[in-house]
Amino acid sequence: MDLIYAEATPPGRGGVSVIRLSGDGARAAVEKLVGPLPCPRQAYLRDIQMDGETLDQALVIWFKAGHSFTGEEVAEIQSHGAPVIVRRLGQVLSQGGARLAEAGEFTRRAFINGRMDLSEIEGLGDLLVAETESQRRMAVRVSSGELTRKADTWRTLLVRAGALVESSVDFADEDVPDEVPAEVFTLLAQFRRELDDQIAGYSAAERIRNGFEVAIIGPPNAGKSSLINRIARRDVALVSDVAGTTRDIIEVRLDLKGLAVTLMDTAGLRDVEDTVERLGIDRARSRAEAADLRIHLSPMGERDNALWVDGDLVVTSKADLGDAASDLSVSALTGEGLDRLLDTMFDVLSERTAGAALVSHERQLKALLDARAALDGVAELPAELVAESIRHAALSLDRLLGRIGAEDYLDVIFTSFCIGK
Incomplete structure (x- = not known):
């Protein structure tokens, strides 16, 4: 196989940058820069020499064919993470006959060489x-x-x-x-x-891999945007007293005790004449229907029967202003009831991951x-x-x-x- 190289660490400034080579001549290509590397699977601290000067000091290691991730001869240069060093190394390796790897090419070679199967x-x-x-x-x-x-x-x-x-x-x-x-x-x-x-x-495993979608639905001014801002701990949704402020769907990605959850703030559900707001409401209903869980939020603890699915949560908002009208109540202003709501969401969703397959x-x-x-x-x-x-x-x-x-x-x-x- 021809010789390929790539930066295996994220591009940009950093403490260390790893340049990985795979293919025939990987060891020889690195030895031209750092000198002899007698033993495989052993790290050497060497100066990288270019044009008669030292470019950097790096750890260098190589692996024999058949004993590497790709199954080919592999070498790695662990230099300091300065972009200029990575750029110079890439130029020299290209001039020496190596080419820049394509996306996933190292893993593709591992598959072709029988080191990994597709699953x-x-x-x-x-x-x-x-x-x-x-x-x-x-x-x-x-x-x-x-x-x-x-x-x-x-x-x-x-x-x-x-x-x-x-x-x-x-x-x-x-x-x-x-x-x-x-x-x-x-x-x-x-x-x-x-x-x-x-x-x-499969269904449970697929939800773990892709994450769950949870829609917050309810009438205008129910506190949906305030609640999602409180959960996100930042202002992701615009909040005002004007009904219909939220017209598009706003998403927040959460790590809910190890479960990936996308929380969606939706337009207030009501009958309107305004064309743009009506489009937002239609979209809200569509996404809510497709969601894995719906939180029916309102100051009176009411649910939207048209969107209700067994297992959904009914939550009373603005709990700081009065008595709760449902088993779950929250205040986006004070945070009251928020932990209990998140715990309940986790309990409901985690039940759906039981028996997850590989x-x-x-x-x-x-x-x-x-x-x-x-x-x-x-x-x-x-x-x-x-x-x-x-x-x-x-x-x-x-x-x-x-x-x-x-x-x-x-x-x-x-x-x-x-x-x-």
């Missing part, structure tokens, strides 16, 4: 953008190969079942009867049960659904068709891990990575 790479991508503990935990499980190991266990079941079926076909005229052994259906039933568990837990991408879900569908009605099929159904299920597992049919997904997945990864 692990998707987990790594999720880890790189994780904002909350729940997202991090799930991403680490997938990127470290837990889904891969499950898929390999499922494949073992299919291999055993397939071997039994093939035996019943190939040796039908001998001592093995020409019928599908009962053990085959026991193995396939176990396979389908385990797939069903993952399929059933499968959290639509591509992964489709592979499991295809594998399961391949075995529909298999008990009524002759042995030859049972064997073919098992092969189709196994191919779907290979697609899950990217062992076949991965080409359609590679560009989409890897372009979401940063340049140095």
